[in-house]
Amino acid sequence: MRSVFWLAVGILLLSAQASEAAGGFSDWAVIVVAGDWHAETGAPSEIFDNARHDVSAALVGIGFSPQNIVQFSVRPERYPADAPRASTAKQIAQGLWDLSNHAQGGCLAYFTSHGSPDGILLGDKLLSPRQMAHIIDNACGGKPTVVIVSACFSGVFVPALKAPERIVLTAARADRASFGCGEEDRYNYFDTCALQWLMKAGDFPDFGKDVIACIRAREKKEQATPPSRPQLYVGTKADIIPRWR
Secondary structure, three states: OHHHHHHHHHHHHHHHHHHHHHHHHOOEEEEEEEOOOEOOOOOEOOHHHHHHHHHHHHHHHOOOOHHHEEEEEOOHHHOOOOOOEEOOHHHHHHHHHHHHHHOOOEEEEEEEOOEEOOEEEEOOEEEOHHHHHHHHHHHHOOOOEEEEEEOOOHHHHHHHHOOOOEEEEEOOOOOOOOOOOOOOOOOOHHHHHHHHHHOOOOOHHHHHHHHHHHHHHHHHHHOOOOOOOOEEEEOOOHHHOOOOO
């Protein structure tokens, strides 16, 4: 009987922890953006939309609410089941603004696309660091916020996005490319590592460190040079961002 009692207690504790984690993010506004549909060769590729779809599902798995997640694609008509909106700066800004007005706990933005030293690609246009910062600042202000940018040269976004209540994770340093955008790849290196570690990590600082270690190991194995050097910024008040484990 005693063992049954402690088993029941353990189950209740696990249930309480799961409920607490889910509650921590259930009122967050989330956007997940695929900004292009080409491989590095210029040939058609699903890599960014694959990541968009699967990252959205993984976020639900750690406690984000499906009704507070909006996806964006350059080819939204191809994915009716996901109901993504068009990946334009205007649509993204409006979508995050609308979400943040009813889901007021915090914000998470995940972008995956090709990048350059001037910004990230959205279709045939570039979203600059200044433009992304304006979108995030306008919708999220001083709320706890996580911004993840999976693109070459994405470290250019860190200075513009820094704020005490924020965590910013990018796939590369401002002067480095990232890897894995081939025609046959399901995801690029960064999105692969992000999906591998999101469920395993317990909070976003640890998640960032795990992803960076994963990228280093993958690049070393594949002899991908020069290394991309992902960047992780954790604001001085970022401890207000909930854990999920």
